[in-house]
Amino acid sequence: MSGETAIEVCNVVKRFRLAASAGSLKTAALDCLRRRPARRFTALDDVSFTVSRGETLGLIGANGAGKSTLLSIIAGTMVATSGHVRTHGVVSSLLELGAGFHPDLTGRENVLLYGAIMGIPRETMRRRFDAVVDFSGLAAFIDQPVRFYSSGMYVRLGFAVAVQVDPDILLVDEVLAVGDADFQRRCLEKMAEFRRAGKAMLIISHDMNTIRSVSDRIAYLDHGVLKGIGAPHEMTARYGADSVAANGGASSREWGTGEARIESVAMVDAAGAPCDVPPADQMLRFRLAWRAPKRIATPTFGFSIADGEGATVFGSNTEIAGFDLPFIEGEGTLTLAVDAAALHAGGYTMSFSLHSRDHAVNYHRLEHALPFYLPGRARFDGVCHLPTAWS
Structure with missing residues (x-):
């Protein structure tokens, strides 16, 4: 079954008509008579991808990126403005807190109602009922109206029902953000079981560690645009770097005498090719292009790494590293390699400097010039991981 297409999303566009700003009845009437065009908001803009059977696709992006709208269109609870979605098999979804549950019905009645909506015979749902209750852990509350349920209880029952109807495609929106x-x-174990059974899953989560661990690929949405789809490490790092750039605690600044300049800085891979995200081994490499119209004797190139709040985590320079530069003149490049494996997951920014050896003259400084994001690998407290041993 794996390799066959389960979901096809083709050139999907979704626009919403925005309500007019509050005003008087007279203003509303005049707007109508003048035939002023309604304002529209594009939630999804020409989104296309496929998901194979047995594949788990993660969806990431900031709030308002269009993730939940996309899942609603795939689930069939919302219609695209243009484009189309095709699903192959039974689709089960948990899209939002309490979706599909009637607040005045008990948990038991809602389970049976969900099965009826999915077209599952009542006797079949009765046979699966005990498994639903057991998975949800709500046996003591199953005959209470769900309006008295907490948010966690809602999600537990909703996920239990969604997986026990035995779908071919499972759509999940932030289910792991509420449960204990x-x-x-148990959710992660059930997802792993679904993958082994050849079922397709689309999962939304803001927990980057979790979504990397459960996804085969990740799609990154930004303001309704599919910015990329690929390996989990690459996509979460790209999303993290964009978030740092958009919301970084420290603003960039450029200054210096201009006698020599750092013309450009780029992150590169081991082969020297430009890249957008750090490699999996977190060995960071940066290529600095410099220009010095006149000879500068004994220059020093430096760098520093700052966290999301702008606090310096680490800094060094060519002098400290013992890399001797007698002079620079004309144009040239340097490559900096930094092993960042010890750093905690999160957003960081790089600063670079070119100054005299005695720090008396700052030829050029680029402060908080290059943002990047490091996915987490080890679990620890603090900003860096130090080797430890207990005996």
């Missing part, structure tokens, strides 16, 4: 640790563990 034990429920999250």
Whole structure:
């Protein structure tokens, strides 16, 4: 079954008509008579991708990126403005808190109602009922109206029903953000079971560690545009770097005498090719292009790494590293390699400097010039991981 297409999303566009600003009845009437065009908001803009059977696709992006809208269109609860979606198989979804549940019905009645909506015979749902209750852990509350349920109870029952109807495609929006640790563990185990059974899943999460661990690929949405789809490490790092650039705590600044300049800085891979995200081993490499119209004797190139709040985490320079530069003149490049594996997951920015050896003259400084994001690998407290041993 794996390799066959389960979901096809083709050139999907979704626009919403925005309500006019509040005003008087007279203003509304005049707007109508003048035939002023309604304002529209594009939630999804020409989005296309496919998901194979047995594949888990993660969806990431900031709030308002269009993730939930996309899942609603795939689930069939919302219609695209243009483009189309094709699904192959039974689709089950948990799109928002309490979606599909009637607040005045009990948990038991809502389980049976969900099965009826999915076209599952009542006797079949009765046979699966005990499995739903067991997975949700809500046996003591199953005959209470769901309007008395907490947010966590809503999600537990919703996910339990969604997986027990045995769908071919499962759509999940932030289910792991509400449940406790034990429920999250059982959800992850059930997702792994679904993957082994050849079922397709689309999952939205703001927890980058979780979505990397459960996804085969990740799609990155930004203001309704599909910015990329690919390996989990690459996509979460790209999203993190964009978030740092958009919301970084420290603003960029450029200054210096201009006698020599750092013309450009780029992150590169081991082969020297420009790249957008750090490699999986977190060995960062940066290529600095410099220009010095006149000879500068004993220059020093430096760098520093700052966290999301702008606090310096680490800094060094060519002098400290013992890399001797007698002079620079004309144009040239340097490559800096930094092993960042010890740093905690999160957003960082790089600053670069070119100054005299005695720090008396700052030829050129680029402060908070290059943002990047490091996915987490190890779990620890603080800003860096130090080797430790207990005996």
